[in-house]
Amino acid sequence: MTEIRDLRSFIDALESDGLLARIKRQVSIRHELADVGAALAQSGAGAGLFENVDGSPWPIFCGGVTSRRQTAVALGCGPDEIIDVMEDVLEPANGISPVRVENAAWHANRVSGDDVVDADLPIPIHSRGDGGAFITGAVTVAKDPVSGRGNLGYNRMFKLGPTRFGFNVNEWRDVGTFWKSRNEPDSPFPVALAIGLDPAVMIAAGVKTPVDELFIAGAIRGTGTEVCRGTTVDIDIPASAEIVIEGMLHPANREPEGPLAEFHGYHGESWNSPTFEVKSISWRDNPIYQTIIPGWYEHVYIGNVLPREPLLRRFVRHLDPAADVHIPPYGNGFLAVIQVDRDNPGGPKNLAMAAMAAHINIRNVIVVDRDIDIYAPSELHWALTNRVHWDDDVFSIPYAQGHEMDPTADQRGVSTKVGIDATYKRERRDYGERVTYAPVDLARYMT
């Protein structure tokens, strides 16, 4: 098994597991790259490494964490162990602190000051509904000016000019809390953007937690993530990054940015966002630019599936210690599936209520039996079709609080939560066992 320590070793690991498509044919950085990356993710073909991008001097990688198999490679575990690993690394006591080093691979090349104008980063235009070119795969690295602790997160960056970007920050993000905690909240605030990373850092950055997410990345790898002080900002930045952008946020200097394909599968509205001024750009020799296709599988996996499944499981296991859970990426974080050994007839509905309370985003909950593969959408449809009496097995909670961007909710995020007991009610009508055939190795029969 390839030991993963940066983006390059992750690419090697994916390739040796048949989960990487090297795209040698030339693609345009406008839409075509995203079209192909989206198709790779949707078909389960894996990540894409675009080696010949019209409009980019560098190869572009996308779709590293778009499926259970790829996530398992990224975490160094089996697909069935993903929730266990995530639960383990999210436990604050298991965090491993980053290790400061003097030299980073990205020290090899650097432009700063007036020369930054000439560094034309290969920023794709993804969806046809997007407002322009967005940096979507950068991890924002910031530092709390009060406690000194670091923080990772994601903030889409809309290209406004050669050195200026719109920097999207939702209301409750740590980076916003940091700059607002200063005596002069509107003064420039330093941040760094790291592009092209070990997926441990990418996955950790999607977690909302009051501790430095680099501790989570360390826990995933079992060793401290190497970080190196920025060249213009006093921030510890992952040393293995392919590209590092350093600069200043201007909280009060706002400009419209957007729209961009959102995690819920529509294009979001434009925001009046703080601007970011680039001070320096550094990169490894022969760097690989990394992008996340917005509104698609990786966006949902990193932001809505991996950090939340352990929390969801903890809530439902409080009621049923044997229950299993899944947040399917095609449900955009609004759908949860719970799997149980059905016992008390009312139990599934209680479990659905627990799931709705586990995370504000969870709106629809389906509870199924053990004979349903919770990772296969067709299996869930079979259970919904053949095990649900829609008058008796469904309940709804109107005016419940959900996410403000839930497409079914009002502007404040208020919507109706729905629980569906899709378990087999033998007492209602006894059909016996579900039809099954023994699994076979088809290769033995087809040669």
Ligand SMILES: Cc1cc2nc3c(=O)[nH]c(=O)nc-3n(C[C@H](O)[C@H](O)[C@H](O)COP(=O)(O)O)c2cc1C
């Ligand atoms: C691909 C991706 C893009 C995201 N883009 C944004 C964004 O543009 N603005 C934002 O406020 N949050 C965005 N988020 C959400 C958060 O940055 C992220 O989930 C993080 O956990 C925030 O945690 P923090 O408050 O601890 O920094 C994005 C998440 C992902 C996975």
